Structures are given as structure tokens and as C-alpha cells.
Amino acid sequence: NKSLKDADKEIFDIVESELERQTYHLEMIASENFTSPAVMEAMGSVFTNKYAEGYPYKRYYGGCEFADKAEQLAIDRACEIFGCNYANVQPHAGSQANGAVYAALLKAGDKILGMDLSHGGHLTHGSKPSFSGKNYQAFYYGVELDGRINYDKVMEIAKITQPKIIVCGASAYAREIDFSKFREIADAVGAILFADIAHIAGLVAAGEHMSPFPYADVVTTTTHKTLRGPRGGLIMTNDEEIAKKINSAIFPGLQGGPLVHVMAAKAVAFKEVLDPSWKDYAKQVKANAKKLGEVLVSRGYDIVSGGTDNHLVLVSFLNKPFSGKDADAALGNAGITVNKNTVPGETRSPFVTSGIRIGSPALTSRGMKEAEFEIIANKICDVLDNIEDTALHAKIKEELKELASNFVIYNQSTY
Numbered sequence: 159n160k161s162l163k164d165a166d167k168e169i170f171d172i173v174e175s176e177l178e179r180q181t182y183h184l185e186m187i188a189s190e191n192f193t194s195p196a197v198m199e200a201m202g203s204v205f206t207n208k209y210a211e212g213y214p215y216k217r218y219y220g221g222c223e224f225a226d227k228a229e230q231l232a233i234d235r236a237c238e239i240f241g242c243n244y245a246n247v248q249p250h251a252g253s254q255a256n257g258a259v260y261a262a263l264l265k266a267g268d269k270i271l272g273m274d275l276s277h278g279g280h281l282t283h284g285s286k287p288s289f290s291g292k293n294y295q296a297f298y299y300g301v302e303l304d305g306r307i308n309y310d311k312v313m314e315i316a317k318i319t320q321p322k323i324i325v326c327g328a329s330a331y332a333r334e335i336d337f338s339k340f341r342e343i344a345d346a347v348g349a350i351l352f353a354d355i356a357h358i359a360g361l362v363a364a365g366e367h368m369s370p371f372p373y374a375d376v377v378t379t380t381t382h383k384t385l386r387g388p389r390g391g392l393i394m395t396n397d398e399e400i401a402k403k404i405n406s407a408i409f410p411g412l413q414g415g416p417l418v419h420v421m422a423a424k425a426v427a428f429k430e431v432l433d434p435s436w437k438d439y440a441k442q443v444k445a446n447a448k449k450l451g452e453v454l455v456s457r458g459y460d461i462v463s464g465g466t467d468n469h470l471v472l473v474s475f476l477n478k479p480f481s482g483k484d485a486d487a488a489l490g491n492a493g494i495t496v497n498k499n500t501v502p503g504e505t506r507s508p509f510v511t512s513g514i515r516i517g518s519p520a521l522t523s524r525g526m527k528e529a530e531f532e533i534i535a536n537k538i539c540d541v542l543d544n545i546e547d548t549a550l551h552a553k554i555k556e557e558l559k560e561l562a563s564n565f566v567i568y569n570q571s572t573y
């Protein structure tokens with residue numbers, strides 16, 4: 159019964175360092191967030207010891223009576239949040255959730271139409287290095303030079319390619335996705351409509367982004383981005399036949415035992431989302447991203463699509479002498495964590511890129527509002543305006559450390 163500190167000092171020290179990094183660096187990766195201590199407590203619970211192959215009340219192992227209750231609560235809460243009839247809370251991650259959708263509804267070699275990775279789509283939407291691009295015949299739509307999806311063009315591509323499934327949803331798209339337009343496109347070509355709301359799920363849950371229901375046939379999300387839960391995946395549908403196929407595709411199709419501790423933590427996070435205060439959080443996430451975009455534009459930076467409807471902004475350096483990689487590194491030295499990202503009309507390689515993606519969900523969870531985002535956005539511009547001035551980066555890092563200390567998210571006993 160040793161504590162982590164006594165059992166393994168090396169890992170304990172690494173965890174301590176990570177806590178310090180998360181506390182004093184400003185986390186602005188659009189896909190990251192800070193879960194509550196309650197979510198982490200469930201994740202670190204005795205459920206990590208339990209095998210529970212199967213589904214609630216239909217297991218292949220004994221002793222599942224409490225695992226059943228935890229998984230069922232997670233399912234019921236997910237259905238309540240998103241207003242759907244069936245949910246599978248077992249996917250270990252978003253990629254597994256997406257893999258299960260394809261495995262359930264397609265045969266190898268079937269055609270899929272998804273958003274191009276370099277235009278903001280995800281690897282699992284048909285990208286060549288992913289199983290989705292290897293096992294299926296993938297076609298792509300993208301964004302126009304104005305950074306927006308042109309739905310007429312998607313319709314044209316769908317009519318030419320005749321996909322069995324159309325994937326809508328993105329990893330780096332700052333504008334609202336119109337699921338009703340995707341439904342029209344899917345209907346025009348007789349395709350299944352699959353919405354991957356991994357990035358925007360927390361906003362959808364609050365009514366701050368259009369819901370994929372009733373338009374999509376099947377919906378997936380990660381649980382750890384704007385939804386602020388443990389790392390994991392979730393699949394939802396209103397169609398009983400699809401639900402049955404999805405369940406078999408997850409288990410025994412792709413996974414063995416579910417992570418019961420993570421499903422319990424998903425239930426805890428979903429309870430937080432069902433609280434009325436969630437709406438305030440989601441509104442603030444959007445307001446903070448908007449402020450960020452406004453300051454960047456006022457300081458002469460080019461934002462893809464000119465602004466944002468959601469939790470992120472994509473900054474383009476196509477007209478600058480430095481790359482996304484340079485900006486990512488300079489901001490990192492100034493204590494601001496972002497990621498380099500390709501932009502429409504990209505001229506550099508995916509490892510270098512001409513843009514960065516900046517998100518508001520994590521800092522909003524720390525309680526930061528527009529006033530703090532205005533300060534941070536100006537510091538970002540100061541760094542970018544002086545990309546080679548390492549002394550300035552170090553000075554900004556110290557200043558931001560002070561700002562961060564006023565918004566402590568975890569104290570020493572919460573991990």
C-alpha cells in the first residue's frame with residue numbers, strides 16, 4: 159500500500175514536473191482540456207482492476223454488478239446530453255470509435271468521403287497512413303481559400319464519387335458545421351451520414367453549436383476535448399440496427415475488455431456536462447476564442463476564415479517569413495503551448511506548415527475570461543512580431559507564469 163512517491167520516485171517526480179508544466183504553461187492546444195479532480199478520482203479507482211467484456215447485464219465475466227451500474231450510468235447520461243437513443247461508451251479513444259463505425263457499416267474497399275487532413279480533417283477520415291485510408295477507398299473534400307466548406311462543392315464531389323459513407327467533422331475548422339446540408343448531400347447520393355464531433359462535442363452539449371441529431375445516422379466523439387472528460391471515445395445513434403452493429407464492432411470486433419475506470423470517469427464528466435453551469439462554460443469558451451481572433455486580426459495576423467464560431471482559431475503565416483513550426487517553438491519558449499497546423503493553400507510540408515491552431519477550452523476551464531485572453535493574445539502577437547528575440551520570449555514566459563498562478567487548476571493533493 160505504498161504511495162506513488164514511495165513506490166516509484168522516478169515516475170512521481172515526472173508526474174510532479176507535468177503538474178508544474180500544466181500549471182505554469184498556458185495550455186492552448188485546441189484538443190486539450192483539464193478534467194475535474196472527481197473525473198481523475200474515478201479514473202484512478204479500483205475499477206481499473208476489473209474485466210467486464212460484454213455490455214451491461216450481458217457480460218462474459220463474473221463480478222460485474224457494479225461495472226454494469228457504472229457503464230449504464232455513462233450510457234444514460236450520454237443519451238440525455240445529446241438527445242439520442244443509443245450510446246456506446248466503451249471505445250478506448252476517438253480513433254477506435256471511428257474504426258468501429260466503418261467496421262460496422264462498411265466492407266473493405268467501400269468508398270468513404272471525408273475532409274482532407276491538410277484542410278482540417280482527421281487521420282481517421284480517410285487519410286492514407288490511417289486504417290481508414292488503407293482499408294477503404296477514400297475521397298476528400300476540403301475548404302475553399304476563404305477557409306470555409308463549400309457545400310455545393312461537397313455535393314459535386316459526392317455525386318462523382320458515390321461514397322457509401324460521408325464523414326463530417328474536423329480537427330481544425332473554426333466555423334460551424336451545417337449538418338443539415340451534409341444530410342441533403344448524403345440523401346442525394348444514398349450515403350450514410352457519419353458526424354465526428356470530437357472537437358465540438360462540449361459546445362453541442364450546451365446548444366452552442368448545431369447538433370448532428372437528427373441529421374446524422376451515427377455520431378462519434380472523443381470525451382476528452384471540449385467535453386472535458388477522461389481520454390476516450392463515444393458512439394451514438396438513434397437507429398437500433400446501427401446500434402447493434404456498432405456494439406459488435408467495438409466488442410468483440412475491435413476491443414477486448416472495456417476500461418471500466420474510464421467509463422466510470424466518463425459518467426462523472428457527463429454529470430458535469432448536465433449541470434446548468436456547463437452552458438456558461440461553453441459560452442465562455444466561444445467568447446474567449448472570439449476575443450483571441452479579434453486581437454490577432456487587429457495586430458495584423460491572418461486568421462483562416464477571418465474569425466471563429468467555435469473554440470479555436472487557425473492563424474496563417476502564408477504571408478510571413480516564418481513557419482508554423484517556428485511559431486510553435488517560439489511560443490513554447492514563451493510558455494504558451496499551441497500546435498503547428500497546415501492552412502488552406504499550404505505551401506510547406508506537414509512537419510513545417512504555415513499556421514498554428516490555438517484553442518480556448520483548457521484556459522477557460524481554469525476560469526480565464528476575455529480580459530485574460532486579450533492579454534494572452536497580445537503576448538502571442540509580441541512573440542510572433544519578434545520571433546527570433548529569445549530574451550523577450552523568456553521575459554514573456556515569466557509574465558505569463560504570474561498570470562497563470564492566479565488561475566491554479568490543481569493543488570498538490572489533486573492528482
Ligand code: PLP
Pocket residue numbers: 189250251252253254256279280282327328329354355356357380390
Ligand atoms: N476525430 C477528430 C475530429 C479528432 O480531432 C480526433 C483527435 O484529435 C479524433 C477523432 C481521434 O481521437 P483520439 O486521439 O482519441 O484517437
